[in-house]
Amino acid sequence: GQGKNYQLKRANYVIDRYLLPHLHEEGVEDEDVRINKAFYLCRMAEACFELALQRRDSDDKDHYANKRLKVSGDLMTDLFRTALNKLARDVKYQLERANMRNRQLSVNTVVRSDVLTERLEHPIATGNWVGGRSGVSQLVDRTDFMGVLSHLRRLRSPLSRSQPHFEARDLHATQWGRICPSETPEGPNCGLVKNFAQAMELTQNIEDEQGLKRELASMGVEGIPGLESTTRTPADD
Incomplete structure (x- = not known):
């Protein structure tokens, strides 16, 4: 029931803000971000075709x-x-x-x-x-010192507790050194609520972004030609 101009404006807003939001950067023009998102969608489609043609394994x-x-x-x-x-x-x-x-x-x-x-x-x-x-x-569990450490390093999965999710509840090899293999609650939350290992450190921001790009380039990752250097490409991710 809205006008066509409003519909187009709303569609552009949804595409710029809600579609693949992790590609959105402050200070980058919306047109450049849309080109980035188009390449990203093409890369996703290419991965689906490769999987259907059995040229790659499923993730x-x-x-x-x-x-x-x-x-x-x-x-x-x-x-x-x-x-x-x-x-x-x-x-x-x-x-x-x-x-x-x-x-x-x-x-x-x-x-x-x-x-x-x-x-x-x-x-x-x-x-x-x-x-x-x-x-x-949540309120911090102050039962004892180990309980406080465990609660502060808790990791919650968004999966439903009422479903089996056998593979998500199981131990995965990539959890070694990162996730505690034994600290998990009993009952429906078993395996879905995990805890970081006590000696694990979580690194968030990478200061040397250019160094990371050089490392990726040395591993054979190719960027997308034609994009400005200020934009982030799927290869950079």
């Missing part, structure tokens, strides 16, 4: 190189982004309301601090996170 979804971890910083980023958008919408509403009633603007009435505070405190207190996830934040 192991339980291999830890094929997994993406969301640590506390990523989760807090999602929460803060949602809270900030809510605050921006509320400020816009308060400005429009004050303009309609010809009221004098005041920072205390336009920017309500409780909007941002409540949006941050409520998920942390209840564990109900943005995106419909529950149990994200």
Whole structure:
């Protein structure tokens, strides 16, 4: 029931923001990002054709190189982004309301601090996170020192607890040195809730990005010609 121009604008927004969001970079033009996403989709289709023609083996979804971890910083980023958008919408509403009633603007009435505070405190207190996830934040188990260490290194899988998921619950060879082979709860969460090994260190950001690209090039990874150097290619990922 919307106009064609609105439909096109909305479709472009969805493609730029929600389709393959990990390829989106701040400061990069949307057109360049779309070209990147097109190459990425073509690479996915090529992998499917190669699998159908038996030119490659199927990927192991339980291999830890094929997994993406969301640590506390990523989760807090999602929460803060949602809270900030809510605050921006509320400020816009308060400005429009004050303009309609010809009221004098005041920072205390336009920017309500409780909007941002409540949006941050409520998920942390209840564990109900943005995106419909529950149990994200929990009270630390202070039973003993080892219980605290175990709880702080807990790893939760988004898979349903009511389904078998035999392969996901099993030990995988790539977990060696990273995931504790014995620390897992009994019952329906068995194997789906794991724990990092105590000596494991999680590295997030890579400062020497050019060094990583040189290392990939030495391993035979080829970039996509024709793209600007400011954009990230599927080969770079």
